[in-house]
Structures are given as structure tokens and as C-alpha cells.
């Protein structure tokens with residue numbers, strides 16, 4: 001996996017991780033898809049294109065979706 005560093009105006013550092021190299025989909029794009037309502041692998045695949053190529057990122061994508069859904073539930077509580 002590749003890491004990409006972004007520097008913002010306020011010098012805050014954030015790290016973007018490419019989850020799907022076939023389609024250049026980052027963890028932040030998957031998190032945004034879940035935030036926008038995607039709640040399973042199929043809907044994230046349709047929204048972002050992640051895990052629609054070689055499939056090697058499928059399990060990582062599923063884990064990330066589960067983590068995002070759990071955070072969403074915690075935020076809603």
C-alpha cells in the first residue's frame with residue numbers, strides 16, 4: 001500500500017492510504033462513501049470502484065467499511 005502525505009494550511013498533517021491500487025481508491029474515499037450511506041461491500045464498490053479489479057483489496061475494504069460503520073454507530077449514540 002502507498003502512503004501519501006498532505007500538508008494543510010494550518011500545518012495539520014493527514015495521511016491518506018490507498019486501499020485499492022487498481023482503481024486508486026483511498027481510505028478517505030471509502031469512509032466518505034460509508035458516511036454518504038454505503039453500508040456494504042457492494043454499495044462501496046458501486047460508489048468508489050474499490051475492489052472491482054483484481055480483488056486483492058477486497059478484505060481490507062470490508063474491514064474498513066466495518067470500522068466506518070462502527071464509528072458511525074458510536075457517533076449516532
Ligand code: FES
Pocket residue numbers: 019020021022023050051052053054055056057058
Ligand atoms: S487492488 Fe483493489 S481491485 Fe485490485
